[in-house]
Amino acid sequence: MNLPNKITLARIFLIPVFMVLMLVPFSFGSWNFQGTVLPFAHLAGAILFILAAATDWFDGYIARKQNLVSNFGKFLDPLADKLLVTAALLSLIEIGILPAWMAIVILSREFAVTGMRLVAASDGQVIAASGIAKWKTVFQMVALAILLLHNVPFETWNIPLGMILMWIAVLLTIFSGIDYFVKNKHIFRHSM
Template sequence: MNDSRETPAPSNWNLPNLLTVVRILLVPVFLVLLVGQGGVDPAWRVGAFAVFIVAMFTDWIDGTLARRWGMITDFGKIADPIADKALMAAALIGLWVVGTLPLWVPIVILVREFGITVLRFVIIRWVVLPASKGGKLKTVLQTLAIGLMLLGIPVLVWVPALFAAWTVVAWIAMTAAIVVTLVTGIDYCVKSYRLVREANGS
C-alpha cells in the first residue's frame, strides 16, 4: 500500500536559518567598523573586511546546507535574499560614505539588485525566476571587488608601494562586477518576459 502521507515541512529552527540571521546581525557590525573609523584606520578596515568575508561565507554555507539537508523553509526563502541585499547595500554605501567609491557605483548596482528582487516577487504568481550561472558570477565578482576595495587603506598605510597596483586591480574587478551585474539584470528581465508569456500560453 502506498504511503500517501505528506512529508512534514522542515522547521524554521535550523542551522541554515540561524546562519542567515547571523548574517543579518553582522550587517550593523560591519557598518560600524567601516564607517566608524574605517575611512582612515587600517585596523578598522581590516576588521570590516573580516566581518564581510565571514558574512559572505555564511551566505554560501547556509544555502548549501539547506539544500543538502532538505531544510529549505519559507523563512529562509524570504530572509536569505534580504540578508544578501542588506550586506551588499551596506558594503557599497559604506564604501561611498568613506570616499572609496563614487556614488554612481552603489546606485547602479543596487538599483539592479533590488529591481530584480521586486521583479521576482511580481512574477512569482506565474513562475519562479531561477538563479543563473551569470548571477552567481556576479556575486563572486561583487564580493571580490568589495573585498579589494575594503583592503585599500591597509595596503596604502602598510605597503604603500603596492597601493597603485592594488587600486588598479580593485577597479578592474569592480568594473567587471558592474558589467556582469547589468548584463545579468537585462538577461533576467528578458527571461522573465518569456517565462510569463509561456505560463500564460501566449
C-alpha cells in the same frame, strides 16, 4: 528555526557591527602596509564582511545537503545578501573609495530584479538565479572585500584590483539584469 536560517540571521545581525567598524572613527591605530594605511577598524570590518559573505555559501550548502531548504530561507537569504552588499557599497562611498554611480547601478538592478521576482511569485512562479547572476555575485563580493581592505596588498604594486573587479561586477550586473528581463518578459505580460 533550522541551522541555515540561523546562520542567515546571524549574517544580518553582523551588518550593524560591520557598519560601525567602517564608519565610526575609532582610534585603534592603523596598519601601514608598504605605504598603504589601513585603519584597524577597517581591517576588522573587512574581515567581518568576508566572514559574513562566506556564511552565504555555507548556509546554502547546509540547506541543500541536509534538505533544510525552506520558504523562510528562500526569502531571508537573498535579503541578507542584499543588505550586506548595500552596507558595503554605502560604506565604501562614505569613506571615499567607491564612486556612488557604481552603487546606484548595482542597487537599481537588485531592486528591479527583486520586484520582478515578487511579481512572478504572486503568479506562483519562481525565478532562479542565472549563471551570469552567480558570477556577478562572486565578482561583487571579491571586489567589495578587496576595496574594504583598501586594495592591500595590490596597492603596493599599483594594481587597482578592487576597482578592476568592481568594473567587471558592474558590467555583469547590467548584463544579468538585462538577461533576467529578457528571459522573463512573459511575467509582465501576464500581470498587466
